Amino acid sequence: xxxxxxxxxxxxLVDQDNVVHKLSDYSxxxxxxxxxxxxxxxxxxxxxxxxxxxxxxxxxxxxxxxVSADSPASHKKFAEKYNLPFTLLSDPDKKVIKExxxxxxxxxxxxSYLIDNGTVVRVYExxxxxxxxxxxxxxxxxxx
Numbered sequence: 001x002x003x004x005x006x007x008x009x010x011x012x013l014v015d016q017d018n019v020v021h022k023l024s025d026y027s028x029x030x031x032x033x034x035x036x037x038x039x040x041x042x043x044x045x046x047x048x049x050x051x052x053x054x055x056x057x058x059x060x061x062x063x064x065x066x067v068s069a070d071s072p073a074s075h076k077k078f079a080e081k082y083n084l085p086f087t088l089l090s091d092p093d094k095k096v097i098k099e100x101x102x103x104x105x106x107x108x109x110x111x112s113y114l115i116d117n118g119t120v121v122r123v124y125e126x127x128x129x130x131x132x133x134x135x136x137x138x139x140x141x142x143x144x
Contacts, residue, residue: 001100001102001111001125002101002113002120002123003120003123004120004121004122004123005119005121006119007118008024008113008115008118008119008120010023010024011023011095011096013067013089013091014072014090015075015087016078017072017076021087021089023065026063027118028061028116028117029060029063029115029116029117030063030064030113031062031113031115031136032067032112032115033046033065033067033110033112033132034066034067034097034100034102034108034109034110034111035066035067035068035110036068036104036108036109037070037107038074038077038088039074039077042110043129046129046133047082047084048082049129049131049133050064050066050084050132051085051086052133054085054086056137057137060137060140062140063086065089066084066087067088067089067091067096067097067100067102068091069091069092069094069108070088070090071092072090074090094108110129111123111125111127112127114140114143116143121143122136
């Protein structure tokens with residue numbers, strides 16, 4: 001797992017539309033949240049809560065990426081079903097998931113990183129899907 005104050009580990013992953021995203025191409029703030037599986041209760045709750053406050057994330061200049069081992073097709077279905085306005089990245093070999101300390105025994109751990117200009121400014125190890133998005137918004141005001 002990356003620690004607060006460390007530089008990001010760069011990667012390139014494909015999204016729900018098969019577009020490649022390289023993390024280092026995104027300057028400014030990024031929320032990188034790892035989750036176990038598309039369209040499961042906790043993951044759906046987390047994604048929908050992020051969607052509810054997505055405009056606030058945009059106003060704060062935050063680009064949101066959800067990452068799981070699901071396929072781009074699964075991500076597309078999930079994003080369309082719940083009208084998710086942010087990008088979902090596919091890591092089927094779990095390389096990035098492992099590098100970011102989100103690898104669990106069976107499933108990807110729910111862990112998030114708030115990044116500012118390539119440096120980790122917050123690590124969220126114990127994520128409550130129902131409150132995670134609002135927790136991040138509260139933290140943003142302390143790092144501005």
